[in-house]
Amino acid sequence: MSENWGFDTTAIHAGSAPDPATGARQVPIYQTTAYVFQDAAHAARLFGLQEVGYIYSRLTNPTVAALQARVAELEGGAGAVCCSSGHAAQIMALFPLMGPGRNLIASTRLYGGTITQFSQTIKRFGWSCKFVDLDDLDALRAAIDDDTRAIFCESISNPGGYVTDIPAVAEVAEQAGLPLIVDNTLATPWLCKPIELGATLVVHSLTKYMTGNGTVTGGAIVDSGRFDWSASDKFPSLSQPEPAYHGLKFHETFGALAYTFHGIAIGLRDLGMTMNPQAAHYTLMGIETLGLRMARHVENALEVAEWLENDPRVTSVTYAGLASSPWNETARRVYPKGAGALFTFAIKGGYDAAVKLVDNLKLFSHVANLGDARSLVIHSASTTHSQLTDEQKIAAGAGPDVVRLSIGIEDAADIIADLDQALAAATA
Numbered sequence: 001m002s003e004n005w006g007f008d009t010t011a012i013h014a015g016s017a018p019d020p021a022t023g024a025r026q027v028p029i030y031q032t033t034a035y036v037f038q039d040a041a042h043a044a045r046l047f048g049l050q051e052v053g054y055i056y057s058r059l060t061n062p063t064v065a066a067l068q069a070r071v072a073e074l075e076g077g078a079g080a081v082c083c084s085s086g087h088a089a090q091i092m093a094l095f096p097l098m099g100p101g102r103n104l105i106a107s108t109r110l111y112g113g114t115i116t117q118f119s120q121t122i123k124r125f126g127w128s129c130k131f132v133d134l135d136d137l138d139a140l141r142a143a144i145d146d147d148t149r150a151i152f153c154e155s156i157s158n159p160g161g162y163v164t165d166i167p168a169v170a171e172v173a174e175q176a177g178l179p180l181i182v183d184n185t186l187a188t189p190w191l192c193k194p195i196e197l198g199a200t201l202v203v204h205s206l207t208k209y210m211t212g213n214g215t216v217t218g219g220a221i222v223d224s225g226r227f228d229w230s231a232s233d234k235f236p237s238l239s240q241p242e243p244a245y246h247g248l249k250f251h252e253t254f255g256a257l258a259y260t261f262h263g264i265a266i267g268l269r270d271l272g273m274t275m276n277p278q279a280a281h282y283t284l285m286g287i288e289t290l291g292l293r294m295a296r297h298v299e300n301a302l303e304v305a306e307w308l309e310n311d312p313r314v315t316s317v318t319y320a321g322l323a324s325s326p327w328n329e330t331a332r333r334v335y336p337k338g339a340g341a342l343f344t345f346a347i348k349g350g351y352d353a354a355v356k357l358v359d360n361l362k363l364f365s366h367v368a369n370l371g372d373a374r375s376l377v378i379h380s381a382s383t384t385h386s387q388l389t390d391e392q393k394i395a396a397g398a399g400p401d402v403v404r405l406s407i408g409i410e411d412a413a414d415i416i417a418d419l420d421q422a423l424a425a426a427t428a
C-alpha cells in the first residue's frame with residue numbers, strides 16, 4: 001500500500017484507512033468476539049479458507065489486523081501475525097517448523113526469559129535448543145544437524161546491547177537451507193530491518209519500544225515470504241497436506257503468505273495466544289511516534305554510555321555504540337543509525353555496590369521492563385537472569401556487578417545527574 005512512503009509516514013498510515021462504516025480516522029477498537037456471516041455459504045467458505053474474512057476474534061480482529069499490516073510494512077515482510085506477548089511470538093514462530101526430536105540453534109546472547117524458554121520449556125514439546133556464540137560462524141555451521149529446523153538470534157541483544165552480524169548469520173542459514181529467525185525487539189525496524197539483511201522471519205515483543213510507553217504486552221511474527229518451504233521435506237506443516245483443513249497444503253495454496261496463514265489458521269486457532277484489540281490499539285498509537293522516539297533513545301544512550309565509560313567508579317560499559325566496544329565495527333556496518341538504547345555497565349564494588357546503586361536511583365524506575373519512554377534499571381543477576389547458572393549469566397552478560405539500563409527519552413542531563421548521585425551513594 002505504501003510503495004514509496006518513508007519510515008515515519010508508514011508508521012502513521014500503514015494498515016489504517018478511515019473506518020468504512022463511520023469515517024473514524026483513528027483505528028477503532030473493534031471490541032467484538034464474533035462477526036456475522038452473510039449467509040451459510042459465506043460461513044462455509046471462511047471456515048474452509050477459500051475466502052479470507054472475520055470469523056472469531058481468537059483468529060482475526062480488524063484492530064489487530066491493522067497492526068499486523070503496519071508491522072509487516074515497517075519490517076518489509078509479506079505478512080505478520082500478532083499475538084499476546086513476545087514470548088508467545090517465539091513459540092508461535094517455531095511451532096510450524098519444529099516437531100518432537102527437532103532442534104533449533106540460538107545465540108548465547110539472548111533475553112533471559114528466552115534462554116529459559118529455549119533451554120527448559122520447549123523440552124516438554126520434545127524440541128531442544130543448542131546455544132552457540134554466533135560471532136563464531138564455524139561453531140554455528142558445526143552445530144547444524146539433520147534435525148535442525150531454525151536459527152534464532154536477537155538483532156541487538158539483551159541485556160548487554162551486543163549486536164549480531166545478521167548478514168553473516170543469514171548466509172550460513174541459507175547455505176544450510178534453514179530459516180533464520182531474528183528477534184528485532186531492541187532494534188525495532190527503525191534501527192534494523194532483518195528481512196533486508198537476509199532473515200526469514202522476524203519476531204517482536206511489541207511490549208517494548210514498538211508500543212513505547214509500558215502499557216501493554218504484545219508480540220508479532222513477520223514473514224519475509226521468501227523461504228521455499230517445499231524445497232526439502234523438513235517443513236511438513238507448511239508443505240504437506242493439513243488434515244484439519246481437508247488436506248490443504250499451505251505453501252502450495254498461499255505461496256508467500258503460507259507461513260502467515262498458518263500462523264492464524266493453525267497457530268492462533270489452536271494455541272490461542274491471541275492479542276486483544278485494546279492492546280493492538282495502544283501499540284498502533286505507539287508506533288506512530290516510533291521514529292521520533294528511537295532517534296532520541298539512541299542519542300541519549302550514546303551520551304550516557306560515554307559519560308559512564310569515563311567515570312572512575314565504573315569498570316566497564318557494554319554499549320556497542322562506543323568506539324571501545326568489540327562490537328562497534330559490526331554496529332556501524334549493520335546498525336548505522338545507532339546501537340539501540342539498552343546496555344549494561346559494571347560497577348566497582350561488585351554485587352553489593354550494584355544493588356545499592358539500583359536502590360539509590362530516583363529518576364530511573366527499578367522494573368523488569370525495557371523500551372519505555374522512561375529510563376529503567378534492573379540488576380539482571382538477581383532478577384531476570386536469576387534462573388540461569390553462573391556460567392549462563394556471564395555468557396549472557398549478566399554478572400553480579402552488572403546493572404542494566406534502558407535509556408529513556410527524558411533530557412540526557414537529568415539521566416546523567418541521577419546516575420551520578422546514585423554512583424556516589426553506591427561507592428561511598
Ligand SMILES: *Cc1c(COP(=O)(O)O)cnc(C)c1O
Pocket residue numbers: 085086087088111113114154158183185186204205206207208217218219370
Ligand atoms: C521482552 C522481550 C521478550 C519477551 O517479550 P514479552 O512481551 O515480555 O513476552 C523477548 N525478547 C526480547 C529481546 C525482549 O526484550
